[in-house]
Amino acid sequence: MKIEPLQPANPAPVAPRLKVVLVEDKPDLRDSWSRLINSFSDFVCVGTCVSGEEALRTIPTLRPDVVLMDIFLPRMSGIECTTRLREVLPKLPIVMLTGVEDNELVFMALQAGADGFLLKHTKPADLHLALLEVRRGGAPMTSEIARRVVESFRRPARPSEPGVHLSVREEEVLILLSKGYSNKEIAEQLSLSVDTVGSHLKHIYEKMHVRSRAEAVARYMAANA
Amino acid sequence: MKIEPLQPANPAPVAPRLKVVLVEDKPDLRDSWSRLINSFSDFVCVGTCVSGEEALRTIPTLRPDVVLMDIFLPRMSGIECTTRLREVLPKLPIVMLTGVEDNELVFMALQAGADGFLLKHTKPADLHLALLEVRRGGAPMTSEIARRVVESFRRPARPSEPGVHLSVREEEVLILLSKGYSNKEIAEQLSLSVDTVGSHLKHIYEKMHVRSRAEAVARYMAANA
DNA sequence: GGGAGCCTCACCTATTTGGGGGATGGGAAA
DNA sequence: TTTCCCATCCCCCAAATAGGTGAGGCTCCC
Numbered sequence: 001m002k003i004e005p006l007q008p009a010n011p012a013p014v015a016p017r018l019k020v021v022l023v024e025d026k027p028d029l030r031d032s033w034s035r036l037i038n039s040f041s042d043f044v045c046v047g048t049c050v051s052g053e054e055a056l057r058t059i060p061t062l063r064p065d066v067v068l069m070d071i072f073l074p075r076m077s078g079i080e081c082t083t084r085l086r087e088v089l090p091k092l093p094i095v096m097l098t099g100v101e102d103n104e105l106v107f108m109a110l111q112a113g114a115d116g117f118l119l120k121h122t123k124p125a126d127l128h129l130a131l132l133e134v135r136r137g138g139a140p141m142t143s144e145i146a147r148r149v150v151e152s153f154r155r156p157a158r159p160s161e162p163g164v165h166l167s168v169r170e171e172e173v174l175i176l177l178s179k180g181y182s183n184k185e186i187a188e189q190l191s192l193s194v195d196t197v198g199s200h201l202k203h204i205y206e207k208m209h210v211r212s213r214a215e216a217v218a219r220y221m222a223a224n225a
Numbered sequence: 226m227k228i229e230p231l232q233p234a235n236p237a238p239v240a241p242r243l244k245v246v247l248v249e250d251k252p253d254l255r256d257s258w259s260r261l262i263n264s265f266s267d268f269v270c271v272g273t274c275v276s277g278e279e280a281l282r283t284i285p286t287l288r289p290d291v292v293l294m295d296i297f298l299p300r301m302s303g304i305e306c307t308t309r310l311r312e313v314l315p316k317l318p319i320v321m322l323t324g325v326e327d328n329e330l331v332f333m334a335l336q337a338g339a340d341g342f343l344l345k346h347t348k349p350a351d352l353h354l355a356l357l358e359v360r361r362g363g364a365p366m367t368s369e370i371a372r373r374v375v376e377s378f379r380r381p382a383r384p385s386e387p388g389v390h391l392s393v394r395e396e397e398v399l400i401l402l403s404k405g406y407s408n409k410e411i412a413e414q415l416s417l418s419v420d421t422v423g424s425h426l427k428h429i430y431e432k433m434h435v436r437s438r439a440e441a442v443a444r445y446m447a448a449n450a
Numbered sequence: 451g452g453g454a455g456c457c458t459c460a461c462c463t464a465t466t467t468g469g470g471g472g473a474t475g476g477g478a479a480a
Numbered sequence: 481t482t483t484c485c486c487a488t489c490c491c492c493c494a495a496a497t498a499g500g501t502g503a504g505g506c507t508c509c510c
Contacts, residue, residue, distance in 0.1 A: 110378035138368025139375040146364040153335035168305045180440025196458050213439045215405025221446035421488050
């Protein structure tokens with residue numbers, strides 16, 4: 001592993017360059033990407049790792065602002081490495097580098113804690129855009145991946161309990177209720193008056209045959225796990 | 226959630242303008258947005274709806290390529306309308322228009338089938354970018370929302386929170402609590418005074434960092450699913 | 451156009467809850 | 481021994497909640 005020297009105290013007006021660490025086992029890719037990153041005036045590659053093991057050792061001490069992680073690494077995969085890094089650095093943005101947009105791998109990486117995806121044949125300008133997107137707190141990825149991620153939230157219509165037919169509004173209230181919100185907080189979330197929330201709750205209780213919010217939450221969580 | 230380059234220019238023979246339908250109850254917003262859309266050379270606003278009900282009637286016949294949907298509509302919310310539209314037109318891209326980035330609403334909209342989000346005070350250029358992103362099969366949204374969506378995929382990875390060590394008695398109370406019992410009922414079940422139950426609850430809340438029984442139940446049910 | 455169902459809001463009251471003090475004893479740990 | 485935690489119980493009080501009644505407005509359906 002090679003640590004690039006930090007640039008010696010840039011003149012005042014320059015914003016500090018964001019520190020990037022690259023985890024990539026192939027030497028040629030490692031070199032070309034780190035060079036590319038250093039060519040950006042607002043980012044600097046402060047280190048490269050050839051393996052997941054090395055990444056776990058060095059990244060916590062390097063404290064980078066972003067990690068670029070190859071999804072395929074020998075022995076410990078980039079996904080496994082991401083999982084372990086997450087345990088130590090929950091807030092560290094990790095962007096996966098992938099050759100192809102494999103559906104399974106993408107979602108495994110997301111579960112592991114990845115914040116974005118970059119194709120390996122990404123053009124320099126797009127790499128820069130992705131890094132900027134990360135800096136803004138975003139999640140850089142291709143359109144296709146983004147759409148698939150969003151679609152994975154689709155609720156295929158849920159029959160749940162056949163007996164209780166709650167109206168849409170009532171269900172919204174129930175969802176917020178089951179997150180532990182008070183009537184006042186629910187009212188704020190839905191832009192309603194507290195009395196209206198109370199009114200919905202009365203109907204919910206009646207339909208669910210319960211007598212308290214805790215009971216409603218218990219039933220809802222049990223049926224809808 | 227966008228990173229790929231914008232395609233430079235349309236090929237010579239003008240591509241057909243993509244049809245957009247706008248669902249928005251406020252007349253002034255409706256007018257200005259539809260005018261804005263029509264000002265783009267590659268998009269055309271083929272219809273506007275003042276309500277979710279109208280949207281459900283007209284959109285299936287208009288067959289637009291994109292729908293811009295106000296998330297807050299009178300009577301039928303944009304979320305509800307999205308749910309119903311999805312049943313009829315599963316592939317139709319629906320972009321929600323929202324005033325603020327309300328966490329709850331965003332996720333409810335995603336579950337309902339939304340493909341993206343636009344803030345109402347979006348600049349014309351950004352609206353155009355969003356429409357282009359939709360056309361490319363992407364999911365336009367702000368960086369913050371994208372990150373939150375991605376983070377929601379995180380696997381808890383921890384079996385239960387080790388931080389909360391409840392005593393045996395406290396756990397018993399919590400179990401009964403999560404069945405929806407009131408303090409009085411819990412006291413009867415455990416042959417205690419109501420005050421003792423209340424005392425246990427205070428400690429439980431403190432240890433779990435919650436402020437209500439509903440919140441405690443929600444947490445307990447979520448952790449022990 | 452009438453009725454059913456929702457959504458919204460209001461006002462009322464009784465009860466429950468949340469949270470703040472305590473006190474007492476017992477057992478475990480230091 | 482002293483100190484801690486646990487379990488039990490008590491009082492108090494502000495806030496939240498449960499439940500009732502009612503009412504206006506809006507859709508949808510017949």
